[in-house]
Amino acid sequence: MLKSNTDKRSRLIEAAVMLTYRHGFGATSLADIAREADVPLGNIYYYFKTKDEIGEAIVERRLERFRAFTQRLSALSPKERLEAFVQMTIESAPELAKSGCPVGTFCSEIHKGGGPLTEKASHLFAGTLDWMEAQFAGLGKGADSRKLAIHLLSALQGMSVLAHTLRDPGLVATEVEGLKEWLRGL
Amino acid sequence: MLKSNTDKRSRLIEAAVMLTYRHGFGATSLADIAREADVPLGNIYYYFKTKDEIGEAIVERRLERFRAFTQRLSALSPKERLEAFVQMTIESAPELAKSGCPVGTFCSEIHKGGGPLTEKASHLFAGTLDWMEAQFAGLGKGADSRKLAIHLLSALQGMSVLAHTLRDPGLVATEVEGLKEWLRGL
DNA sequence: GTCTATAGGCAGATAGAC
DNA sequence: GTCTATCTGCCTATAGAC
Numbered sequence: 001m002l003k004s005n006t007d008k009r010s011r012l013i014e015a016a017v018m019l020t021y022r023h024g025f026g027a028t029s030l031a032d033i034a035r036e037a038d039v040p041l042g043n044i045y046y047y048f049k050t051k052d053e054i055g056e057a058i059v060e061r062r063l064e065r066f067r068a069f070t071q072r073l074s075a076l077s078p079k080e081r082l083e084a085f086v087q088m089t090i091e092s093a094p095e096l097a098k099s100g101c102p103v104g105t106f107c108s109e110i111h112k113g114g115g116p117l118t119e120k121a122s123h124l125f126a127g128t129l130d131w132m133e134a135q136f137a138g139l140g141k142g143a144d145s146r147k148l149a150i151h152l153l154s155a156l157q158g159m160s161v162l163a164h165t166l167r168d169p170g171l172v173a174t175e176v177e178g179l180k181e182w183l184r185g186l
Numbered sequence: 187m188l189k190s191n192t193d194k195r196s197r198l199i200e201a202a203v204m205l206t207y208r209h210g211f212g213a214t215s216l217a218d219i220a221r222e223a224d225v226p227l228g229n230i231y232y233y234f235k236t237k238d239e240i241g242e243a244i245v246e247r248r249l250e251r252f253r254a255f256t257q258r259l260s261a262l263s264p265k266e267r268l269e270a271f272v273q274m275t276i277e278s279a280p281e282l283a284k285s286g287c288p289v290g291t292f293c294s295e296i297h298k299g300g301g302p303l304t305e306k307a308s309h310l311f312a313g314t315l316d317w318m319e320a321q322f323a324g325l326g327k328g329a330d331s332r333k334l335a336i337h338l339l340s341a342l343q344g345m346s347v348l349a350h351t352l353r354d355p356g357l358v359a360t361e362v363e364g365l366k367e368w369l370r371g372l
Numbered sequence: 373g374t375c376t377a378t379a380g381g382c383a384g385a386t387a388g389a390c
Numbered sequence: 391g392t393c394t395a396t397c398t399g400c401c402t403a404t405a406g407a408c
Binding site: 024027099105109113125154166175 | 297307339340
């Protein structure tokens, strides 16, 4: 019973993560999520009281994924970790061109609403920035670390917006090459 | 009769531009636009057959504004024009932190839908890129001009996404400073 | 050209049987 | 815990009087 419980809940979140990434949070209906997860519409409300609660679950799932990803980099040096992070964006260039950055597009959309989800969504960027800052600090960048983290994330976000809007995955490789050179020169 | 006609139509577009910028295109209803423009709801359909047609009008209005802006820079040198462009983002830092880049957030949202508006919205970025490319070409950058244009627009978009999501207008000044230095060094 | 009233559909959310 | 049926409200779009 607990198993099927978490199974369904997890399937719902996974479906919500994917559909929201592809079509946006507002454009994804609970019926869409239920169908994708193969769960009856009304049953969603046993797991989530409101649609916004699903939004919170999406944020948490993405945070978990991010933590899992950075943990896999724990054996590397700070500089190698940062390089691995930007390398990841090259590998996901096709998805970036199709739907943009999963974190950036979600945050942008949610922040236009101004509702209670806004604060929760901010954690996604804040968490990424904190991790990047820690890597730059590990590189000996001291007080500049935060600024460098913002600069790096900003560059990746801009690249994603353009690759998405111009539907050009090749743009990712070009911009990332410049970023890697920038990282090496630090 | 023609006057009041264009008046109303123009008021509707202006209201749509503003509300869509603040809350997103999908989250803005025709009723919202009608109320803001002080036009009865049903009367919208005399000017626009569908909501998507309002989206197209939004794109066109923004393109006009962009052309008007670049025309005001015609007396300057190519480098001064680019500097004026990035300077503009500093002046609009408060709005950027509140609602993001008007062009970037609109394009991001529309591109998730995949509808017929998508192509139209692309013109916004394409037009900006073409203009930037022409300035870099005027600087003697030749074949590198397109890449430089993409890099500049990408940096501005990334900055906007972060300023928006972190609600931090101060971030704009910091990033633009780096961009201005980059421009001077070209 | 302008406006009111409303159709028709789909969204989020709930009730209640099982 | 699960699922069907349904409520309520808002959305886009239309009909039709003026």
